[in-house]
Amino acid sequence: MLGSRRTWLIGLGLVNAFLVGAAAGIFYSRPTLCSDVPCERFAMRGWAIENAIQQGDKAPRYLAIGDSITEGALLPEICGRRPINAGIIGATVKTFERLGPRLADMAQPDFIIVALGTNDALRSVRGFPEQLAALVGALKRWPVIVVPLPPGEDVKDAAAFNAAIAALQVPKAKPLDRVETTDGIHLTPAAYAAWKDSIVAAASGAICPR
Numbered sequence: 001m002l003g004s005r006r007t008w009l010i011g012l013g014l015v016n017a018f019l020v021g022a023a024a025g026i027f028y029s030r031p032t033l034c035s036d037v038p039c040e041r042f043a044m045r046g047w048a049i050e051n052a053i054q055q056g057d058k059a060p061r062y063l064a065i066g067d068s069i070t071e072g073a074l075l076p077e078i079c080g081r082r083p084i085n086a087g088i089i090g091a092t093v094k095t096f097e098r099l100g101p102r103l104a105d106m107a108q109p110d111f112i113i114v115a116l117g118t119n120d121a122l123r124s125v126r127g128f129p130e131q132l133a134a135l136v137g138a139l140k141r142w143p144v145i146v147v148p149l150p151p152g153e154d155v156k157d158a159a160a161f162n163a164a165i166a167a168l169q170v171p172k173a174k175p176l177d178r179v180e181t182t183d184g185i186h187l188t189p190a191a192y193a194a195w196k197d198s199i200v201a202a203a204s205g206a207i208c209p210r
Contacts, residue, residue, distance in 0.1 A: 033099065036092045036119070045071075045088045046099065053084060053107045062203075063107050063142075065100050066115035067091040069150065069185075073192060078200055079208030081110050092119045093131040101138045111207045112139055113199060115147035117165065118185065121157040129164035136170055145202050148175040150195055154184030171206035173198040 034042035062081045064070055070087030077083070084107055088095060093116050104112060114136065120128045136144050148165050151158040162175055176198060179191040187195060 034095075036095045037088060037090045041089065042095070049084070049086045049103060050106060053103065056082075056084070060110050061107065062111045062113060063104055063109040064113040064115065065096050065103070066113070066147075067119050069118060069187060069195070070113075070115045072186065073196065076196055076200060078203045084109065087115075090119060091116065092123070092125060093117065093128065093135055094125075096135055097131070097138075100135055104139055104142060109142060111143040111145065111203065113145050113147060113203070114139070115199075117149045117161045118152075118155055118158075121149060121155050121161045122185070124157065128161060129167065132164065133168060136168060143171070143207050145171045145173060145199070145206060147173045147195075147199055147202075150176055150179045150181075150187060150191065152179060152181045152185045152187075154181075171202055173202040 037045075060081045061084055062078060063084045063086055064073075064075055066087040068087065068089040068091075071085065071089055073085070073087070075083035075085055084103075086103055096114075096116065100112075100114075114132075116132070116135075117128065119125075120131075125131075132146075136146065146165050146168055148162040149155060149158045151162075165172060166175075176191075176194055179194065180188045181191065182188055
């Protein structure tokens, strides 16, 4: 009897895994979702993030949405919440237009970090303030903290894009005055430390119990 029940549970788990994988396959096969990121990279990274969400324990956690700066970060625990790193190399705000709410629905995080805009600035994307406001609005079921762009030497429009971020009516990390980079965009270890400290300070003040 016990063996039959164990077999049934294993079978049910396999069926659920298949259904989740099939649903993910359908979602990531839509070419309109990867207009800003190569579709193969978008799909592979998206599946990896979803797998991390599904396979992770249900301990308190937060979701970090971002680009290569986020993907390359060793994100810290914040007030006992473990990070789910949802950074994608090359991502813009548009990349997460539908993906952000999908990941949040799956993860049910205690709060969400949105660290986007560097690629929008590098590509001089128009409509950034409206797109970012729409993304934050789509995530309104959760507390959201927005992170300003690190002012790398090659991110010429960082100040203008950060002004749009400053106008949002949500908690925000403190902008960094200057950062050292490895290539004009990506952060050195020292700059990463300052960037993460700004996020921890903002979350600690706005989200975590005092």
